[in-house]
Amino acid sequence: MRLVVLGLSLSSAWGNGHATTWRALLRAFAARGHDVLFLERDLPWYAAHRDLPEPGFCRFALYNDVDDLADWRHAIAAADAVIVGSFVLDGVAVGRLVQRLASGVTAFYDIDTPVTLARLEQGQHDYLSPDLIPGYDLYLSFTGGPTLDVLEQRYGAPMARVLHCSVDPQAYPPLDCATRWDLSYLGTWSADRQPVLERLLVEPARRAPHLRFVVAGAQYPQDIAWPANVERIEHVPPSAHPAFYAASRFTLNVTRADMVRAGWSPSVRLFEAASCGTPVISDRWPGLAELFAPGEEILLAGSPEEVLVALHDPGGQRRQRIAAAARARVLGAHTAAHRAAELERHLLAATHRHADHRRAAEKMPL
Structure with a gap:
């Protein structure tokens, strides 16, 4: 599977919990044989604290603004799936671009779902707007439980599925250290x-x-x-x-x-x-x-x-x-390998649903 991800940060874990989540998930996803490209907005506060400037498990590139994503339009269009993450700067414009260009599955991965829903209720649409949600084939939610029903029934998400964060046990082993x-x-x-x-x-x-x-x-x-x-x-x-x-x-x-x-x-x-x-x-x-x-x-x-x-x-x-x-x-x-397998299942289910809808649309009389 060719996957393109536009997320808050992969290169810097400074001041955010997204980077470690993306690193564990995408490393394990790539280990399942998939090709991953991560596109990250080049922001000064992350540029000064990059602790993973060259991920070895995926291709990685920085972009300056939404217009700069034009350089990646072919990769977005050719991908089997494109995921946009929460709190991406200008995320509404990024989401519209992805939904317009992508021929494969489009997904939104909300690592901040309750915060996102609270912001939507307050009319804050900086990285996601209500009209964008039905346009994503798949809404991956950090939060499970009744929130999934809210996403589908109130906001029109075609498929809302839980995808909790995880851990790479090789990167987080028990150590024998003195207690401080x-x-x-x-x-x-x-x-x-x-x-x-x-x-x-x-x-x-x-x-x-x-x-x-x-x-x-x-x-x-x-x-x-x-x-x-x-x-x-x-x-x-x-x-x-x-x-x-x-x-x-x-x-x-x-x-x-x-x-x-x-x-x-x-x-x-x-x-x-x-x-x-x-x-x-x-x-x-x-x-x-x-x-x-x-x-x-x-x-x-x-x-x-x-x-x-x-x-x-x-x-x-x-x-x-x-x-x-x-x-x-x-x-x-709750390891990254478990989450990567879940992500694969969710993307494949959305792919089949996407293909079914396309075939149905082609059969409709003009």
Whole structure:
């Protein structure tokens, strides 16, 4: 299959969670024998932090603006499938171009589905507009559950299918490292996540000054008053994620408000940490129990008290048991190889549907 992808970023994981998702998925998809071309908008904030300028698993090219995509019109037209990702700059114009040029299947991969739907309801159509959705043969959604019905019934998506993020277990192995922190958090600053981070990490740090905490990620305001036992790291590149998780007794997962409301929206942090053998303490949201068994494969917390109870683990036996169970769950269902096989099935189903519609249209009398 010849696949063209226009995504937010493949070359830089700075300040976004898209790059690691695309890397794992497309590396595994290419390993299934497919040809992949990734087109990325050349943006200064990613250009200054490119940690994968030359992906070895696909062809990669930068473009300057929508007009510059004219150089790739033949590749788009000849592809068996073209995927446009969420949060692509000028994504509406990019989507219209793809839908006009492509002869194969067109798909939209929404790595931010609840955020996208909230923006659509507010009239914000910067990377996707309601009129574009029915024009995509396939809507791949980071979020599952009832959201798929919303996409099909309210917005007219012909096929809405879940495609959660995943992890490449070879890139995220367990490491034998000395423990530096009792609880870590890895994530870019977000206004709606910050109150939960304050409740589930900052306040526990204040109450337990003998424990060690860390918050890693870009764009945090300078005026945040971190307790003395909370270390700050501006950025951890993906290559250093396994060592970061290995140095953590537990790691925290905090979900954006729109994704909590929608449910069924697992962060890539869940899969990466589990693959690295680090147990996760997570906030609660619908659908989480379908991915990891609470108390057995993941710990849930909604208050500082619950976090401190979870961190109290004399001997570390509970930690080791949960870590092993979560890793087994991820290796059995949430690797990049699993997602690549799912993507292939979804694209083939959309291809058959696309061909059926074309044949039906050709038979219609003029």
